[in-house]
Amino acid sequence: MLRFIIKRVFEAIPVLLIVATVSFFLMKMMPGGPFDTEKVTTPEIKKAIEAQYGLDKPVWQQYLDYMGHLVRGDLGPSYRYAGWTVNELIASTFPVSLELGCYALAFALAIGMVAGIIASLRKNTASDYVPMSLATLGICLPTFVTGPLLILFFGICLNWYNTSGWNLPSDRVLPSITLGLYYTAYISRLTRGGMLEILNQDFIRTARAKGATEWRIVWKHALRGGLLSVVSFLGPAVAGIITGSLVVESIFQIPGLSRFFIMAGFNRDYTMVMGTVLFFATLTIFANLVVDILQVWLNPKLRFE
């Protein structure tokens, strides 16, 4: 197990280095520097700024400098927020995104799994069809449609929640639901499918024959196997939630990292864009690693491979 983890960590390092290298040279291919738009700069001032950020050195030297700092976990100074480093910007905005992502995932897991389990136990009845049709709806509708519609209905028509912001506890509700909806739908389908497969197996019939209650059958026998596909979906789900939060944070004007990333994109704050890309890539690779470990733990068969 330990060997497996170490192997995966070592596999991740070259991937991150490639991601960093590719994004670095993409940035360098860009015509014009990040400080070209400031109108009042004289050539001397511009030179001084560029020297301060090390932009006067040859590209290979800049690359080595960047990678050298990167290895030590330093993503460099932000080009737009003077006095801030990218690390500080990420550290101050990521907690918000993390909170949002956790709520969304928790919402998706709770509702999705319960709906999926109920649907699998009451197959081909209304409690199967209704949630599964809703799931189809949830999978088709993107966040930038559901988000504004939820605001329109709950925020404006019913006036239950604020339409934007991230101050009150109740401000968390709509963004989390918007972000989690797709995953709720997907997880409910996966749970239903996985549970149906398990519930048809012999050891479940044995448990039934022994007179185990339905609750015990689900909880003790079926759930562990039935949730395997849900667990393997969690890896892509984390990547998807990061992507999704780009939209959700801009719809609800939440001051999280994704929103900063978008703004950095518009402002051509290269170090910030690169730093965020790397940060997100590391995060998803790490999440996938955790998911793989969970899978091995849930499914003993994988341990021998």
Next chain:
Amino acid sequence: MSAEFPTVTQHTSEVEVGQSLWQDAWHRLRQNKMAVAGAIFVLLLALASFLAPLIAPHSYEQTNLAIGATPPSLAHWFGTDVLGRDLFSRTLYGGRISLSVGLVATAVSVIIGVLYGSISGYVGGRLDVVMMRIVDILYSLPFVIFVILLMVIFGRNIYLLFGAIGAVEWLDMARIVRGQVMSLKKQEYVEAAVALGLRKRRIILRHMIPNVLGIVIIYSTLIVPSVMLLEAFLSFLGFGVQPPMSSWGTLINDGAKSMESYPWLLIFPSLFFALTLFSLNFLGDGLRYALDVRTSKD
């Protein structure tokens, strides 16, 4: 992975004519009401969008500040936006952009996916391991972020958008094609081609790819909605189609900004977009079911 096509019952009597695979699939597709409804909706919408210059009652970029935002009326079926532009016309034109991005980017992703998958599957061995590991890694990265990176660096033009989206959506296709090719390459006619001394390139292009096209086409119908989704997503964030052109993504974004006062600006484009995604998904699922192609996922 071999595609398990439904075997049509063999008739012993010589009078009866057996159904071909495609006839059988067509028959099954027609039975699936949702898929048929989806197909009809998509066809009508595509027609209306591509004939937009003829159909649209107003210009999509002609502003009319005198009337400003008006609710739906007989003159303007979907109302007008803040600048007095006719929303119905803008929705039609937006559909034109969204659908073309859907088609072109899908084509790009299919080409990449088919070539990648067939090379990986046919050559096999260590190359296959490396190529598939790359796909695995790409799967795990938040790819949209890279598209945004590209759009930041190279400016927001629509051709780049086609390419960038296409470059993101090929992963599934590569896996499916690889699986198909791996089972195809053990067939006798391929052995014959190898025995004749044909080069790998020729075998892949002339023998492998034409034989996987059926499945490729079916899967393409499932790529179209996800590509359209991505385009709308980027346009919504401001990294996609730029004004005065509109796609459904930009229309939804504009609508979301002013929904408190003018909800119709949000509702109509969202409705069209959602209906189109639904239809395409149902059509794709229907096609897949009709041909009973096993999916690699779920």
